[in-house]
Amino acid sequence: MQRDENVFLLGEEVAAYQGAYKVSKGLLEEFGEKRVIDSPITELGFAGLGVGAAMVGLRPVIEFMTFNFSILATDQIVNSAAKMLYMSGGQFKIPIVFRGPNGSAYQVSSQHSQALESWYAHFPGLKVVMPSTAADAKGLLKSAIRDDDPVIFMEQERMYGMKGEVPDDPDFTIPLGVADIKREGKDATIVARSLTVPLALKAAEELEKEGVSVEVVDPRTIRPLDIDTIIRSVQKTNRVVIVEESHAFCGVGAEISAQIMERAFDYLDAPVKRISSADAPMPYAKNLEQLALPDVAKIVAAVREVLYL
Amino acid sequence: MSELKVKPLKPRDQPAGQATAAAGVAETESTETVNPEELREEHAQRQQHQHQQIEELDQETLQKILYQMVLIRRFEEKAAEAYTLGKIGGFCHLYIGQEAVAVGALSAIRDDDYVMTSYRDHGHALARGTSADEVMAELYGKAGGCSAGKGGSMHLFDRDAHFLGGHGIVGGQIPLATGVAFAAKYKGTGQVSLVFFGEAAVNQGALHESFNMAQLWKLPCVYFCENNQYGMGTSLARAMSLQDVSQKAHAYGMASEFVDGMDVLAVREATARAVARARDESLPTLIEVRTYRVMGHSMPDPGNYRTRAEIEKHQERDPVKLFSDSLKHKGVMDDAAIKELEDRVRAEVEHSIKFAEESPLPAPEELYTNVYANPPRGYGQ
Incomplete structure (x- = not known):
């Protein structure tokens, strides 16, 4: 976000509340309400809004409070984001990141504890990222935001409390597609x-x-x-x-x-x-x-x- | 809430007993949405309105509007012909009868404004300035098409014309266009985002989510509901609890207007008002345009759900004929000038067929291009 004015974060509770899991802590203060935006609970709407903004040059980072709720937005992710470049014959790329926690959480039963990566990985046009360490999360998230394609960036709720060494280099990136x-x-x-x-x-x-x-x-x-x-x-x-x-x-x-x-x-x-x-x-x-x-x-x-x- | 600057021309009355009407309403009832007396009165009003408005516009603009309307009509007739010959595959949704909407609206905006629509998109692409050659070639699935043969009839795109596509999922383009408006505001460019959809899309959640965000965040977006009375084969009366579409905006505190979609200049005026509201005040507007789809939903649809008489009744109010008659009446164009215009259109459409026929098929390797802007190493091999 420091590097590119066109990057903005939008999602439920990302700004004033600083993220349901405090992932966006301090961002509102640093970047202001123009670029860190609290959204209504309207997943299909704000996912589509992000894709539209990406069509005309912005680089949205759209947060799902959890990927369980992304199911409401799958039409815009699968039918719009994944296919726009193709069906427009290469005219409209969609540089967007959809991110949030995926997978199991602690005792929240069936609707809040599931892993959805196989859904999104099924579709050509999408990229799907799943980091397992703090350093990987940093390097891969930067690559995802800089990538010109729609990226599904899946974090893990149970891992938010884990700590790990992270390189200080502001340009530390890890290329997508490298194990x-x-x-x-x-x-x-x-x-x-x-x-x-x-x-x-x-x-x-x-x-x-x-x-x-x-x-x-x-x-x-x-x-x-x-x-x-x-x-x-x-x-x-x-x-x-x-x-x-x-x-x-x-x-x-x-x-x-x-x-x-x-x-x-x-x-x-x-x-x-x-x-x-x-x-x-x-x-x-x-x-x-x-x-x-x-x-x-x-x-x-x-x-x-x-x-x- | 923003006040309506213009009184709605003639919003549809809610049929009596609507609230008690259950599913399975007989087709004969449901198709009678307007009565002939009302239509004639409306038509006379419309003629009078056009005659007045013509005086306020320059000749070049008026002739361009007629040219585009005739171009869309003839292009669609030719596309129907090519479809029956098997030259065009898949779905092919024609715009005949609705020309005044796209042409009127797009005549009132800047070149750098953005336009997005549904799968019934040939008219909008042509009115936006995409060449008939490229549109026809796209319908033919050729490399010279405006989407390189990968989108087809439902997915016309033209980046240079700021035409952001035809979209295939009912209502799917509405959040996208809202995002385009968001980006225009974010970048402070003063651009406006226009989005077109049928009245059936009004029942989709995507529309309501978008309206809420657009008004909440004050986005410069103009929403056009092209109310052509049918969602595929289901009439409005059988699909919508409250049929006065323009009222839906009230739930979000959004400005709205009802406009006659048979009058190209009325659409143009309403658009100009909404675009000014978007550009100057950064506020969205819903415009309900009452129009009529003369053809079936798509080419294979015989339209058995309505009567020939109903279609003919609407054809009496044909927007292209009305406008060309008005131009004649006001002495802007005479018969010879209109014939000359018709000839130019015919030549352009004929050329588009020739161009589409001669354009090469997409190369086999195109199957795997444009899937990714940054393709992974070895992708598609």
Whole structure:
């Protein structure tokens, strides 16, 4: 926002309240009410308003208080933002970022605790970003805002309290579509994203005690997907576990699994294993919620399974 | 709330017993939205109005307005012909009968103002100055089309003409145009955003969300409801609880007007008032334009939901004929000048067919271009 006058932030409670999760703390004070705008609860309307503003040269950052509410805005994201450049024959690009928390939250039941990345990743024309560390979030968000295409930037509510080192360089960016190997290993690969990355790293630590060396690959962006890095890891370890907070059915894990099968079938020493959310809406009860979500124990068991341990 | 500067010409009366009418109203009842006596009286008023207004405009403007209206009429007739010959595919929504709306409105704005509409967009593109060649080539799915053959009839775009497209989801363009107005205000350019939609879009949430934001944030947007009486095959009476569309703005404290869409100069005047309100006061306006869709919803629609008599009744009030008669009556153009204009239009439309026929198909590699402005490495390979 300091760099480009055309960037503005609009969403529910982003200005005076400083963000429902305090993500936009201090922005109103620094940039004023012209550029940090509290919106009515009108997701379809303000998503469309952002796309229209992007058509004529602004670079909107549109915040959904959570991605659960973005479902109301999917017409404007899918039918307008994703397709405008194409159906206008290249005349109208849409440099916009839709961002907010995605995935599970603490005991908020079915409508406020779900992972929607496979929806948005399905559509050509969109880019989908899911950072798992503070530094990645900084570098990827800058790239997303500077990108000329619509970017779905998915944060994680449970990770807002996590702390991490962040480079001071105001121009620190991480290119979209480049995976990061969060931990090197040689016996098995875990492909994880967003909140499941710290879970995978903990599982890797536990497995190390048993003498199992696990590599953790974080694609960081779902679309474009850096499948090459994943394939290289599979060629090295020959065993894969994919961990995600979304449902398995038609999910991103299914896509990664299919691409591994297409491109590295002969390298696999075991079937690809997926750990996803339960195939049920998220329950409220704490015990059921724990059962529904991926956790360290489930990941450890899955790695042992692909290693036939 | 902003006051109406002009009294509505003749808002539609709410049919008696409306509140108790249940679903499944008989078609014969629902299509009788206006009675012949009322129509004749209206038509006489309209003629009188045009005769007065013509005196206030220069010849060049008047002739350009007629030229554009005739161009749209002949272009659409030619498009219908090409569609039946199988030259045009998919959906093809024609603008015949509604020419006065796009032409009247767009004659009252600046070149750098923005225009957006629904899938019934040929007329708006032509009135905005996109060439008939490029529009026809787009309908043909050719590389020379205004959207490079990727958008087709419903998605005409012309960046240079500030024409921001035809949009395919009913009401979807309304928040977009609101955002265009937001950007104009943000950048302080003094530009105005105009958006057109049918009356069926009034029932979409997108419209109400947009009205609220536009008035709340004082955005320079003019909303045109082209009330052509039918949402596909469903008449207004069967789809809308309160049918006086211009009143919908009151819920948001927004200014609104009702205007006769058969009178191109009345549309032009109402637009000029709304555009001034947008440009000078940064306020939105809803303009309900009562018009009539002579053709079916789209080309394959035989229109069995209304009678031939109803269509003919509306054709008596044809906006193109009315305006050319008025120009003759006031001595602006004589028969010879009108014939010359018709000949120029015919040549332009014929040329568009030739251009579209000869334009190459999009190259196969175009399938994967323009998906991303910054394409990921290896995308489409």
